[in-house]
Amino acid sequence: MMPEIKINNNDLLIMNLVHYFITEKNYNPVILHGINDEIWLENMDSDYKIIRIVSHYIHNNEQLSFDRFKLRKIADNLKKKTFLFSMPVVSIYTSLGDGVDLPKEDGNDLNFFVSKVSEIKNPTLIEIFPDIVEKTTHKEKGIDLFVKISDDINKDSFKKSKRVERVFSPKLPIITYAIMIACIFMFGVTILLGDGSTDVRTLLEFGANSGYYTRNGEFFRLFTCIFLHAGILHLFFNMYSLYIVGPQIESFYGKLKYIFIFAFSGICGSILSLAFASDDMVSVGASGAIFGLLGSALYFGSHYRVYLGNALKSQLIPVIILNLLIGVMSTGIDNFAHIGGLIGGVFASMAVGVPDKSSTNDKANGCILLLIYLVFIIYLAFFR
Numbered sequence: 311m312m313p314e315i316k317i318n319n320n321d322l323l324i325m326n327l328v329h330y331f332i333t334e335k336n337y338n339p340v341i342l343h344g345i346n347d348e349i350w351l352e353n354m355d356s357d358y359k360i361i362r363i364v365s366h367y368i369h370n371n372e373q374l375s376f377d378r379f380k381l382r383k384i385a386d387n388l389k390k391k392t393f394l395f396s397m398p399v400v401s402i403y404t405s406l407g408d409g410v411d412l413p414k415e416d417g418n419d420l421n422f423f424v425s426k427v428s429e430i431k432n433p434t435l436i437e438i439f440p441d442i443v444e445k446t447t448h449k450e451k452g453i454d455l456f457v458k459i460s461d462d463i464n465k466d467s468f469k470k471s472k473r474v475e476r477v478f479s480p481k482l483p484i485i486t487y488a489i490m491i492a493c494i495f496m497f498g499v500t501i502l503l504g505d506g507s508t509d510v511r512t513l514l515e516f517g518a519n520s521g522y523y524t525r526n527g528e529f530f531r532l533f534t535c536i537f538l539h540a541g542i543l544h545l546f547f548n549m550y551s552l553y554i555v556g557p558q559i560e561s562f563y564g565k566l567k568y569i570f571i572f573a574f575s576g577i578c579g580s581i582l583s584l585a586f587a588s589d590d591m592v593s594v595g596a597s598g599a600i601f602g603l604l605g606s607a608l609y610f611g612s613h614y615r616v617y618l619g620n621a622l623k624s625q626l627i628p629v630i631i632l633n634l635l636i637g638v639m640s641t642g643i644d645n646f647a648h649i650g651g652l653i654g655g656v657f658a659s660m661a662v663g664v665p666d667k668s669s670t671n672d673k674a675n676g677c678i679l680l681l682i683y684l685v686f687i688i689y690l691a692f693f694r
Contacts (some may be wrong), residue, residue, distance in 0.1 A: 486556035523592035575602015582650025585690035598647035602655025
């Protein structure tokens with residue numbers, strides 16, 4: 311007969327809390343080097359991004375002050391990594407000395423002292439997590455409880471890892487290649503059937519965006535101009551940019567959503583370009599749509615900050631800012647198309663939703679913002 315394995319109250323409490331936050335509240339473990347007797351869990355979609363369970367004994371206020379200092383240093387580093395303006399932390403202490411004065415609030419942070427599962431009764435903690443008492447009460451005891459909690463956490467971790475793998479796994483970017491082929495084909499058509507890709511009359515014949523013709527009812531130009539390019543360098547830089555960013559967005563969102571984001575961004579770029587153009591304006595190029603893909607990547611990355619936070623800060627945002635500055639300082643570049651496409655890409659991505667992240671309410675809000683934005687730029691282009 312196997313002896314009964316007993317688990318002390320502190321270990322039982324920690325197991326129950328970890329089980330609750332991971333399986334019920336969609337938190338994930340944060341790997342921190344050099345941190346002992348603490349468990350950090352993150353959920354960037356929650357009001358409280360970090361749950362911190364502190365199991366080591368805090369015996370006086372001086373040790374607590376040092377603990378709070380250490381907490382802020384780590385939280386600030388996570389804030390920078392995940393590109394957030396604030397990083398509220400809920401700290402749950404399981405072992406405090408009698409003379410320790412634990413503040414309930416510390417800036418945006420909240421602190422709680424809980425020593426047993428049966429003592430999870432703090433009104434503020436229950437207000438934040440209303441089902442915490444119910445979900446941390448289990449009929450299993452001892453080793454049976456340990457096995458159940460471990461099994462539940464492993465199953466939940468496996469499901470989450472499969473979802474992340476599905477989102478980030480590379481896929482054949484058929485739509486991106488098709489768009490590139492269409493742009494290259496139209497470039498050849500302007501040369502073979504017209505007077506070249508830099509000839510204004512030829513570009514107008516094949517669907518360039520025009521202040522005069524588009525405002526007078528030829529609205530198809532808002533879309534067809536995306537596939538025309540003025541010169542080999544214009545085509546090369548846009549196709550290279552599309553080749554770099556397009557497959558990622560197509561992989562992240564799926565083909566149908568990708569088509570919508572690309573087309574809507576391109577059309578928004580064309581409309582905003584038209585809003586600030588004279589009647590003799592002629593505009594072509596996929597750059598508005600490509601900026602929309604950059605905006606889409608920005609919105610996607612904001613939901614997967616743990617995976618893409620460093621890339622957002624060090625790569626994507628600097629690229630967007632640099633290209634907008636180049637557009638401002640250079641002649642012949644339609645910066646309004648870039649801005650229109652960038653904003654359109656963000657709103658289009660909000661409307662279609664980020665896989666495994668966006669709720670129905672998020673998508674509904676995205677649709678509302680998308681429509682408001684579209685109506686606003688149409689007003690600027692056609693009715694102002």
